[in-house]
Amino acid sequence: MRKYDQIAGFNRQRIEAISDGVFAIALTLLILDIKVPVSETIHGEKDLLKAFVGLAPKLLSYFLSFMTLGIYWSAHSSQFHYISKSDRHLNWINLFFLLFVSVIPFTTAFLSEFITFKFAIFIYWLNLTLLGGMLALNWRYAKKNQFLSLNESELVRVSSAIKRRIIEAQSLYSIGAVLCFFNTYLSIAVFIAIQLHYALAISFCRNK
Amino acid sequence: MRKYDQIAGFNRQRIEAISDGVFAIALTLLILDIKVPVSETIHGEKDLLKAFVGLAPKLLSYFLSFMTLGIYWSAHSSQFHYISKSDRHLNWINLFFLLFVSVIPFTTAFLSEFITFKFAIFIYWLNLTLLGGMLALNWRYAKKNQFLSLNESELVRVSSAIKRRIIEAQSLYSIGAVLCFFNTYLSIAVFIAIQLHYALAISFCRNK
């Protein structure tokens, strides 16, 4: 390893801090698209209600983007709960992860604007897949380089849970994406169902 | 509980960090609406004064949004002062809380644009109610799962103070909202009075 690489990227707390900053911006980015209706065209309560309902697609798209980012932020937070060290490579794996995080508002808005197009579903799925891939790479690299603060028995349990979750989630998203060859609305419904499942942990409520 | 759920969401510091990030953005979002007047139309000090006064509704709306968010941020900060642990559900309660935080600038701007409309007051009230509801849920869940770092006697005192505050504040807001059936300006005046009360703690000055 080159000299500089031996001294760079040690600061895992900074990785968490920049991640929270980028996530906070990405989470709130689509709110900028939701504009208050122009008051001149509104003459009564019904007009206002109608104008508000007209914002529904943008509100839904904001909600979808917030959920997606919430899921990946939670996953990132969980991984770093166990990661106690870092190096320059883990540093850059995380920066690439954040690059894909910051385009989620765009790919979500792209999907909700072109809701009947297979290409929009492909781009959205690609974004989710790159996020999942970077998370898998992050965990794998941290594990291989013994950056985790876990004893051996915990390591097996935690690591298998994290890996299974990533594979499970990304497989479900891929199935959802493939469904677009039947109907793009079906794909989107499956995406939303997967996200609500992870956000609300519906299965957890059932199993308990 | 499923395996992954047992290992996710432990990091309460990350919840605080993402919350501060989202709040910082929400606090400053409406400032983007306040544009410097176009200089071509301004020919003297009086014109400039008039143009500045013309910004007053936007400045007031910014102030209102800042106060509201300040109140809920303070409440969130107070709760997490006592919360020492977390799990995936507390994690998601907070993400939903942040979702409602990030739309406050929109609902405030919506209200200040349609100041004579009951529907605008309803939406604003709904937003405040959802925020209060998530805060109540957050505290209840943390208490039930023994995530609080309080001994038994403190727990009773702190918990009753937090609950009473939420019920009191949300009841006052609801009374304010109902007043819109008489006059929407009355509702808004009550909202502002409630917020100044909590921000400046006027009652505290009297009682001391």
Add this chain to the structure above:
Amino acid sequence: MRKYDQIAGFNRQRIEAISDGVFAIALTLLILDIKVPVSETIHGEKDLLKAFVGLAPKLLSYFLSFMTLGIYWSAHSSQFHYISKSDRHLNWINLFFLLFVSVIPFTTAFLSEFITFKFAIFIYWLNLTLLGGMLALNWRYAKKNQFLSLNESELVRVSSAIKRRIIEAQSLYSIGAVLCFFNTYLSIAVFIAIQLHYALAISFCRNK
């Protein structure tokens, strides 16, 4: 003191975190005003140079806003270096401070757009005065309530340095503002000189 007030606002680290978030946004807000020139109107290196020079007022205004915010952020950071406790009132003093922080980009842009108007200088000066006032209040309140982690001899030294700095800076700004009755450019030159003085600590270099 009311029950809820006894348990709220303890978390001084959260005050620092939300402050850094709001400052980071305020620091970078005016960069949004600096747009890349439209390429159709540019036919050679000279055109591009001219277009870039045309951006100079906006770049200068960005620089001025960045310096001002840097000065107040440094002052805030210095005060909190010694503040080890907090309560709900200190919490709200800081939120009002942040309210005045977040409008600095607006008042700076307002000043640079209306550089020959006394009213623009008054608004800018008012903003700086409110910032200085909140900082003074913050320190006074923290000192009075023994929130400072300083022994008695340090307390006298640090406290007199902080107070003197605020009085000195705000007096200089007020003198600068009054100069607008002669010439507004003179006021602005004095403002910039004061800010460079504090940022670069020119006097320090001389005195050492």
Add this chain to the structure above:
Amino acid sequence: MRKYDQIAGFNRQRIEAISDGVFAIALTLLILDIKVPVSETIHGEKDLLKAFVGLAPKLLSYFLSFMTLGIYWSAHSSQFHYISKSDRHLNWINLFFLLFVSVIPFTTAFLSEFITFKFAIFIYWLNLTLLGGMLALNWRYAKKNQFLSLNESELVRVSSAIKRRIIEAQSLYSIGAVLCFFNTYLSIAVFIAIQLHYALAISFCRNK
């Protein structure tokens, strides 16, 4: 040293926090330029694909800006890993560093809009050089004032690695910039190659 200067700027954690905030905003700023295509002009999958390809220059420019900022953020994080103290001058060195950080999205967009202009390459190179210069100044000042938490042998090793990296990187950028007298595309290709080199540490993979 003047009294106030002796008590200001001690808080190195605040410097890290404001830096992460400003970097997070700068990292995501160019995403605001990438707008979803207007749906009325899109009549089929091919149209959408074409419209997406039309976004490529903006996406590339976003990627370039993200990489550049990632490199300087990593360098800043590495330096502060060893810096354990601070004073008002280190504070201001960092604020000036952040000033140059926050204009990277602008200079990158400027370069990608005027890709055949020497002046655009000069501005971009100037920005990188100022960033490198502030980093060098930051390290030098911290070292001279014994703010580093390193024993003597480590100090030599770490310090020479940091200095060599800055000199090496800035020299490569300068060579790239000079190449614009042959062809501006050549300059840009060299810039991108340098950035990929540092982000992916390609040489590291070869050397291991």
